[in-house]
Amino acid sequence: MRFKRIGKQSILFNHPPKIISTASVVGPKEGEGPLKETFDLIIKDNLFGEKSWEKAESKILQEAVRIALEKVKLNREEIDLFLAGDLLNQTISANFAARQLGIPFFGLYGACATLVEGLILGSVLIDGAYAENIIAAVSSHHDTAERQFRFPREMGHQRPVTAQWTVTGAGAIILAKGEKGPRITGATVGKVVDFGIKDQNDMGSAMAPAAADTIIRNFRDTNTGPDDFDLIVTGDLALIGKTLAQQLIEREGYILGDKFTDCGLLIYDPVQDTHAGGSGCGCSAVVTCGYLLDSMKSGKYKKIMLVGTGALLSPLSILQGESIPGIAHAVVIENFI
Amino acid sequence: MRFKRIGKQSILFNHPPKIISTASVVGPKEGEGPLKETFDLIIKDNLFGEKSWEKAESKILQEAVRIALEKVKLNREEIDLFLAGDLLNQTISANFAARQLGIPFFGLYGACATLVEGLILGSVLIDGAYAENIIAAVSSHHDTAERQFRFPREMGHQRPVTAQWTVTGAGAIILAKGEKGPRITGATVGKVVDFGIKDQNDMGSAMAPAAADTIIRNFRDTNTGPDDFDLIVTGDLALIGKTLAQQLIEREGYILGDKFTDCGLLIYDPVQDTHAGGSGCGCSAVVTCGYLLDSMKSGKYKKIMLVGTGALLSPLSILQGESIPGIAHAVVIENFI
Numbered sequence: 068m069r070f071k072r073i074g075k076q077s078i079l080f081n082h083p084p085k086i087i088s089t090a091s092v093v094g095p096k097e098g099e100g101p102l103k104e105t106f107d108l109i110i111k112d113n114l115f116g117e118k119s120w121e122k123a124e125s126k127i128l129q130e131a132v133r134i135a136l137e138k139v140k141l142n143r144e145e146i147d148l149f150l151a152g153d154l155l156n157q158t159i160s161a162n163f164a165a166r167q168l169g170i171p172f173f174g175l176y177g178a179c180a181t182l183v184e185g186l187i188l189g190s191v192l193i194d195g196a197y198a199e200n201i202i203a204a205v206s207s208h209h210d211t212a213e214r215q216f217r218f219p220r221e222m223g224h225q226r227p228v229t230a231q232w233t234v235t236g237a238g239a240i241i242l243a244k245g246e247k248g249p250r251i252t253g254a255t256v257g258k259v260v261d262f263g264i265k266d267q268n269d270m271g272s273a274m275a276p277a278a279a280d281t282i283i284r285n286f287r288d289t290n291t292g293p294d295d296f297d298l299i300v301t302g303d304l305a306l307i308g309k310t311l312a313q314q315l316i317e318r319e320g321y322i323l324g325d326k327f328t329d330c331g332l333l334i335y336d337p338v339q340d341t342h343a344g345g346s347g348c349g350c351s352a353v354v355t356c357g358y359l360l361d362s363m364k365s366g367k368y369k370k371i372m373l374v375g376t377g378a379l380l381s382p383l384s385i386l387q388g389e390s391i392p393g394i395a396h397a398v399v400i401e402n403f404i
Numbered sequence: 405m406r407f408k409r410i411g412k413q414s415i416l417f418n419h420p421p422k423i424i425s426t427a428s429v430v431g432p433k434e435g436e437g438p439l440k441e442t443f444d445l446i447i448k449d450n451l452f453g454e455k456s457w458e459k460a461e462s463k464i465l466q467e468a469v470r471i472a473l474e475k476v477k478l479n480r481e482e483i484d485l486f487l488a489g490d491l492l493n494q495t496i497s498a499n500f501a502a503r504q505l506g507i508p509f510f511g512l513y514g515a516c517a518t519l520v521e522g523l524i525l526g527s528v529l530i531d532g533a534y535a536e537n538i539i540a541a542v543s544s545h546h547d548t549a550e551r552q553f554r555f556p557r558e559m560g561h562q563r564p565v566t567a568q569w570t571v572t573g574a575g576a577i578i579l580a581k582g583e584k585g586p587r588i589t590g591a592t593v594g595k596v597v598d599f600g601i602k603d604q605n606d607m608g609s610a611m612a613p614a615a616a617d618t619i620i621r622n623f624r625d626t627n628t629g630p631d632d633f634d635l636i637v638t639g640d641l642a643l644i645g646k647t648l649a650q651q652l653i654e655r656e657g658y659i660l661g662d663k664f665t666d667c668g669l670l671i672y673d674p675v676q677d678t679h680a681g682g683s684g685c686g687c688s689a690v691v692t693c694g695y696l697l698d699s700m701k702s703g704k705y706k707k708i709m710l711v712g713t714g715a716l717l718s719p720l721s722i723l724q725g726e727s728i729p730g731i732a733h734a735v736v737i738e739n740f741i
Contacts, residue, residue, distance in 0.1 A: 070533045072484065076508045078534055119724050147409065148593060155720075156493040158513045162716040166596040166729045171413045173521055173593065174716075174731075176495045176511040184510055188525060195532030196407045197415055256485060256510065259503040379499040379511075383492075387456050392503045394511075 071194075074288020076256050076281075083252040083401070084193035085245025087200075088141075089356035090134035092127045094209065094235025097345075097353065100335045105357030106236075107134050113210055113235055121155060124208035124237075125163040128153070131239040131356075132168060132204055139241065146170045146241075147198035150185035153206045153348055154178065154233075155215060160206045170202070179274075179303050180257070181205045182238065182352045183375025183396040187254040189242045190398070199243060206237035207347030216382055217267060229269040231305045231331060232341035238352025246403060249363045253289060253399040257281040259379065261392035267385060270346055270378040271308025271331075277393035278304055278376045279315035285372060285397050286321055293323050297368040300359065301395070302351030302376040305331035305344030330354035351375055363402040370401045408531075411625020413593050413618075420589040420738070421530035422582025424537075425478075426693035427471035429464045431546065431572025434682075434690065437672045442694030443573075444471050450547055450572055458492060461545035461574075462500040465490070468576040468693075469505060469541055476578065483507045483578075484535035487522035490543045490685055491515065491570075492552060497543045507539070516611075516640050517594070518542045519575065519689045520712030520733040524591040526579045527735070536580060543574035544684030553719055554604060566606040568642045568668060569678035575689025583740060586700045590626060590736040594618040596716065598729040604722060607715040608645020608668075608680055614730030615641055615713045616652035622709060622734050623658055630660050634705040637696065638732070639688030639713040642668035642681030667691035688712055700739045707738045 073079050091106045098109030108130060115123040128151070136143065149168060151161035152175035165172035177184040185203030192198040210220050212233040218224040242251070260277040278301050286292050293299065304312055309329040316323055330351045331344035355373060362368050374397045385391070410416050427444045435446030445467060452460040465488070473480065486505060488498035489512035502509035514521040522540030529535040547557050549570040555561040579588070597614040615638050623629050630636065641649055646666040653660055667688045668681035692710060699705050711734045722728070 072534055072536075076484075121720060121724060147413075152513065155718075157515070157716060157718040159716070159718045159721050162596060162718075162729055162731075163721070163726070165731075166598050169595055171593040171595050172731065173525070174513040176489065176513040178494070188510070191528060191532060191534055195528060195534070197409060197528055197532070199409075256508040258506055258508050259499060261503050379494060379496070381492075381494040381496045381499075383458065384496050384500070387458060389500070392499055394499075394502075394509065 076284050077288035078254045080190055080194040080252055082194050083250035084190045084242045086240055086249045086360060087243045087245055088135045088139040088241040089360055090131045091238045091353040091356040092131045092236060093353050097234055097236055097334060100339060102334055102358050105361055106353060120208055120210040121159060124206050124211050125160040128160050128164040128204060128206035128237040129167055131237040132202055135239040135241050141200060143168055143170055146200045146202050148201045150175060150189050150201060151204045152176050152181035154212050177394060178377030178379050179346060179348050180375035180377030180394050180396050181348050183373060183398055186251060186398050187396055190251045193242050193244060201242045202239055204239035205348035205352050207233055207349035209233045209235045212347060216380060226342055227268045228342050229307055230342045231270055231344055231346035233347040234334060234345045234350040236349030236353040238356040240356060249360055249400050249402050251398050252401045255281050255285040255288060255397040257395040259392045259394050261390055263390045265390050267380055271305045271343055272311055273378045273391040274304055274376040274393040275308040275311035276315060277395040278312040278374055281374060281395040281397050282316055283319050293321055293326050296326060296370050296372050298371040299323060299327050300371060301329045301374045303331040303346040304329045304376055305346060307343050373398050373400060413621050414625035415591045417527055417531040417589055419531050420587035421527045421579045423577055423586045423697060424580045424582055425472045425476040425578040426697055427468045428575045428690040428693040429468045429573060430690050434571055434573055434671060437676060439671055439695050442698055443690060457545055457547040458496060461543050461548050462497040465497050465501040465541060465543035465574040466504055468574040469539055472576040472578050478537060480505055480507055483537045483539050485538045487512060487526050487538060488541045489513050489518035491549050514731060515714030515716050516683060516685050517712035517714030517731050517733050518685050520710060520735055523588060523735050524733055527588045530579050530581060538579045539576055541576035542685035542689050544570055544686035546570045546572045549684060553717060563679055564605045565679050566644055567679045568607055568681055568683035570684040571671060571682045571687040573686030573690040575693040577693060586697055586737050586739050588735050589738045592618050592622040592625060592734040594732040596729045596731050598727055600727045602727050604717055607683055608642045609648055610715045610728040611641055611713040611730040612645040612648035613652060614732040615649040615711055618711060618732040618734050619653055620656050630658055630663050633663060633707050633709050635708040636660060636664050637708060638666045638711045640668040640683040641666045641713055642683060644680050670695060710735050710737060
């Protein structure tokens with residue numbers, strides 16, 4: 068059996084798993100943004116018919132899974148494993164979704180890097196013949212996240228310009244064996260990196276060092292560079308974090324130029340007043356499930372690096388004087404035609 | 405390549421990963437219990453030299469990893485992946501431990517089933533040749549957990565007889581290729597099961613249905629039964645949950661008898677006044693790392709099923725009228741001589 072790790076932190080898959088289906092569900096604000104045509108469902112209000120935002124978030128996640136299954140005519144019983152997480156304490160959106168779905172479940176917590184964590188583990192399980200069909204899914208919700216991590220939205224707290232807007236949305240990706248189409252050919256597992264940021268309204272700066280570390284690590288482990296990719300896209304660094312990450316990466320001699328973008332910059336229009344841009348597990352998920360994979364299928368991009376970026380923010384540890392560590396994981400997605 | 409899934413939810417490993425090292429660190433109360441001789445380190449007070457219980461919990465986790473590495477003379481740089489989680493919001497004990505260790509990290513959340521979740525994913529990664537050395541580790545801390553999920557200990561809140569005592573402790577397990585000694589030969593990934601329990605002082609009843617479901621599923625998937633095991637041991641069902649789970653399993657025709665026990669019953673002596681018994685991620689971890697694996701190496705047990713049991717309790721969703729779903733994952737450990 069060939070050893071599949073390459074370099075210090077990366078994996079090359081023998082039988083790159085195929086992304087056989089995706090679905091995205093977003094809130095009204097995301098549905099007014101520049102990517103509105105790429106989402107599968109835009110809900111009309113953030114409660115989605117539920118009595119609490121938390122219940123709505125779990126329902127959005129379930130809805131994304133339902134649509135992803137429907138697109139490829141798979142039943143829940145045909146899915147071997149549900150790899151999911153979210154930002155809420157005890158990852159309740161994922162737990163309750165798993166209960167309703169009845170699919171064997173591993174809960175993950177990688178903050179906003181959770182989707183890519185799920186894609187890496189899911190790819191290992193498919194590539195290694197431990198499973199046939201796996202769903203990786205995540206959610207976030209503006210109102211549940213702001214209430215838990217910062218201030219309840221109703222308080223009307225002033226948001227600084229470094230603040231990002233937590234995306235209301237969920238994305239679900241089904242992985243399986245397959246030949247043609249977008250396939251996950253490699254991955255890099257990140258380390259926790261902490262540059263000492265303590266401002267929970269500046270998540271981009273907290274995550275940028277981890278994003279840079281993982282992207283550089285992928286280049287080194289796989290002996291590649293920016294020229295080998297059509298796009299390198301981070302999850303939710305937004306304006307400030309993306310600028311910082313680009314500086315850190317280019318300082319190491321890798322010139323990213325226009326090939327580097329961020330889902331948090333793609334999802335909203337500046338006129339939507341989100342300040343630095345989007346954030347949350349749902350941010351990278353809905354942009355990946357819609358715009359990014361659509362662009363691969365249409366031939367715009369042949370090979371991309373998707374880098375999930377997570378700020379391991381805890382309101383409690385902040386009060387105890389701790390800084391906000393970041394983590395980033397990467398998958399390489401290539402379109403086979 | 406042989407397909408490694410068996411039945412609906414189980415895996416049989418081609419090259420069962422070996423448990424090459426373990427370490428356990430516990431608090432003073434656990435250090436006075438019947439298993440005190442089996443722990444690697446008993447800390448003298450629950451703060452462990454730190455200014456907060458949360459910082460102490462992360463330090464305990466780091467200490468368990470340090471001892472496990474030292475026992476086999478491995479450096480942190482030789483570990484490919486750190487699979488860890490805990491009970492705190494945003495799994496901060498694991499995050500900060502990962503930051504200090506500098507090992508590539510996947511955060512997991514499976515409540516008190518997290519250790520077994522990590523062992524399953526770690527075994528897949530070793531068995532499938534994606535990694536050489538992996539650490540699976542978890543922690544819990546009586547004071548951090550009680551404060552977060554119920555009442556701060558200082559309030560002196562009356563505990564009902566169904567209540568369990570969250571273990572202060574951390575366990576770390578290093579997995580690698582190997583021939584002789586305890587090896588993980590199989591696994592069953594659980595589903596979320598919910599019988600509608602809403603009492604956060606009765607975690608055992610909330611988890612029992614999931615434990616029963618996973619144990620029965622393992623028997624059916626692998627065409628085995630209680631006679632094929634020397635011991636079937638759950639993580640932290642304690643007195644009430646273990647009794648319930650045993651009833652549910654025996655109702656399906658599998659007579660467990662004396663072969664069934666629970667880490668939450670093993671860790672404390674009834675005179676320690678913990679009511680139903682122990683609980684927490686640390687409960688199954690320190691009992692496994694010490695007593696259970698010692699008993700395998702000494703020849704007392706040749707083949708055991710270790711079932712991590714998690715109550716997906718959220719103080720927020722309880723207030724919103726939700727019940728407490730349970731989840732359980734199993735690994736089969738066999739001693740090769």
